Amino acid sequence: MNKLTASLSSTLMIIAATTLISCSHSNVGNDEISQHYSMSDFPKVKKFDAHVHANNHGAAFIEQAQVDNFELLTINVDYPDFPPIDEQQDIALSLTQDYPQTIFFAATFSMRNWDDTSWAKDVQKRLDTALVNGAKAVKVWKNIGMSFRNNAQQLVMIDDPGLDPIFTHLSQLHVPLIGHQGEPHNCWLPIDQMSVNNDKEYFAAHPQYHMYLHPEMPSYEAQMAARNNMLDKHPQMRFIGAHLASLEWSVDAISEFLQRYPDATIDLAARMGQVQAQSVKDLNKVRAFFIEYQDRILYATDLTHSPGAAAQEFKNSAHQKWLEDWSYLNTDKEFSVPEVDGMVTGLRLPKSVIDKIYYHNARRAFSLN
Ligand SMILES: [Zn+2]
Numbered sequence: 001m002n003k004l005t006a007s008l009s010s011t012l013m014i015i016a017a018t019t020l021i022s023c024s025h026s027n028v029g030n031d032e033i034s035q036h037y038s039m040s041d042f043p044k045v046k047k048f049d050a051h052v053h054a055n056n057h058g059a060a061f062i063e064q065a066q067v068d069n070f071e072l073l074t075i076n077v078d079y080p081d082f083p084p085i086d087e088q089q090d091i092a093l094s095l096t097q098d099y100p101q102t103i104f105f106a107a108t109f110s111m112r113n114w115d116d117t118s119w120a121k122d123v124q125k126r127l128d129t130a131l132v133n134g135a136k137a138v139k140v141w142k143n144i145g146m147s148f149r150n151n152a153q154q155l156v157m158i159d160d161p162g163l164d165p166i167f168t169h170l171s172q173l174h175v176p177l178i179g180h181q182g183e184p185h186n187c188w189l190p191i192d193q194m195s196v197n198n199d200k201e202y203f204a205a206h207p208q209y210h211m212y213l214h215p216e217m218p219s220y221e222a223q224m225a226a227r228n229n230m231l232d233k234h235p236q237m238r239f240i241g242a243h244l245a246s247l248e249w250s251v252d253a254i255s256e257f258l259q260r261y262p263d264a265t266i267d268l269a270a271r272m273g274q275v276q277a278q279s280v281k282d283l284n285k286v287r288a289f290f291i292e293y294q295d296r297i298l299y300a301t302d303l304t305h306s307p308g309a310a311a312q313e314f315k316n317s318a319h320q321k322w323l324e325d326w327s328y329l330n331t332d333k334e335f336s337v338p339e340v341d342g343m344v345t346g347l348r349l350p351k352s353v354i355d356k357i358y359y360h361n362a363r364r365a366f367s368l369n
Contacts, residue, residue, distance in 0.1 A: 035350050037330045042323060043069050045354070048362035049322070051075055051178075051242060051269035051300030054103065055083055057091055060311035061303075062099045064318045071101070071359075073300075073366060075139045075178060076108040083307060085110060089130065096134055104366060106137035106178055109166070111144065115151040120165040127166070136366040137176040137240065145181050145223050155218065159229040171236040176365055178267075180242040182223030184274070185249040187211045195249060196273045196339040231261055240298070240365060241266040248274035251289040258296050265365055266293075270302035272325055273339025280342055287347045290329075294353040298362050301325070330354060 037045060047070045054061045054074040065072050074095065076088040083091075085108055092105035107130035109123040116122075127138055145157050156162070158181050170177055186194035187203060188211045194200045203210040211217055218226075224246065231239055241264060247253040248271040258264060268275070279286035290297065303318050327333055332348040349357070363369050 035352075036348055037326075037351055037354055039323075039327060039331065041330075042326050043067070045069060045358065047071070047322075047358045048299065049073070049301050049303065050240075050298035050362040050365070051267045051302055053077070053082065053088075053302070053304040054095055055088055055091060056305040056307050056309060056314075057094065058305075058311055059095075059099075060309075060314050061305045061318065062095065062102050064315040065102055068319060068322055070322065071362075072103045073106060073136065073362065074103060075106040075137075077139050077141045077180075078108055078110050078143055079141060093133055104136045104368065105134065106139045107131070107135035108139040108141070111148045111156065114148070114156065114162065120162065123166055124169055127170070131173070131175065135175075136368070137178050138170055139178045139242075140180070142180050142182060145218065145226060146183070157218070157222075157226040159226045159233065163230070164233065167230065167234045167237060171234050171238075174238060174367070176238040176240050178240045178242050179227060180246070181227040182220060182246040183209070183211065184243075184246065184271075185220055188220045195277050197341070198273060198339045228257075228260070231264070237263070238365070239264045242300075243267065243269050243302075244271045244274070251275075251278060251286055255289060255293070258293055265296045265298055265361065267298040267300035269300035272301075272328065273337060276328065276337060276344045277340045279347060280340060280344055283345055283347070287349065290347060290349055290357065291353055294356050295361060297357045298365060299325070299329075299358045329357070 047068070049065070049070050050073050052061070052072050052074050054072065061072065074092050076085055076092060078085050082088060089105075089107060092107075095103050096105050107127055109126055113119050113122070127135075130138075140158065144163070145155065148156050150156055158179070167177065184199055186196070186199040187209070190212055191200050191204055194203070203212075207213055211220070227246075231237065239261065241247075241257065244254055245257050245264070245266050247257055254266060258266070275286060301321055303321060305314050324335075324337070327335065328344065328346045329349050331346040333346050334343045335346075336342075337344055
């Protein structure tokens with residue numbers, strides 16, 4: 001076969017393949033050449049949930065992750081409704097030692113004794129020990145900026161100079177900082193203007209956390225400005241903005257953030273409803289966002305295995321959540337979710353984008369390669 005015929009015949013093969021892709025009938029061989037994953041691919045594709053809380057010594061979370069082909073990052077967080085952070089870390093250490101291929105952990109620190117001169121040194125020591133024990137990242141939570149007060153009763157914001165030695169240290173070690181600052185933008189709006197039903201219900205039930213009712217507290221803009229100021233002070237930091245960097249209300253705002261901080265990534269934890277609320281209005285815009293930032297987005301859920309939770313019930317809920325998100329990101333199926341009124345249509349992202357968002361970005365972000 002001469003060169004021309006060879007290239008002609010390969011062109012014909014490409015045309016044949018294209019015809020197969022556009023053909024909607026299922027067909028043996030279709031899966032190999034399709035640019036998109038289907039629901040049946042779900043257990044076969046390697047995936048990573050980059051934001052979970054395994055706060056239970058039991059192995060239910062691990063077992064479900066293994067069945068569904070997920071690796072996990074369990075994040076310790078100084079949250080009063082969770083076990084104390086030392087206990088969270090004990091659980092993380094024992095799970096990561098027992099299942100080193102499946103679960104990894106992010107450490108955290110307490111603001112207790114903040115006003116002591118030895119605070120920063122003590123925190124640094126704690127984090128260094130956690131890193132020696134395998135921590136892949138460090139988490140800072142919204143208590144910084146929203147609830148923790150110093151001895152003078154002032155809120156400590158994330159750009160407080162007292163935190164700089166910790167952030168400088170982590171930057172020098174190339175350890176990523178997972179930051180959850182502020183709340184969803186809805187928190188500063190009246191209930192009837194909130195964009196998703198879960199926020200409406202949560203803030204109606206927890207008026208103490210509904211910032212619209214607390215104008216004496218820092219504004220949403222002040223929280224975001226403090227976070228950005230901290231990042232400006234630490235340009236070498238490998239920052240991961242949890243919960244879409246608290247910019248969940250607008251893919252344009254997230255895009256602006258990612259442009260401004262080219263080394264930052266973001267996780268999707270507990271904000272898929274916000275993404276869906278936007279794609280109901282403009283599917284192509286949200287789809288284009290995922291494609292443009294395919295190297296900067298980490299798939300994540302915020303699934304939490306609480307102490308005392310029934311194993312089977314937890315497994316079912318994790319499996320359901322993971323399947324629902326898979327359907328949204330991979331297919332163009334229509335379905336309804338409690339967070340959003342009306343029908344949601346899936347984004348049907350290409351396989352190459354899914355592989356990054358669901359796996360390779362997390363492996364890179366946590367230096368697992
Ligand atoms: Zn979380």
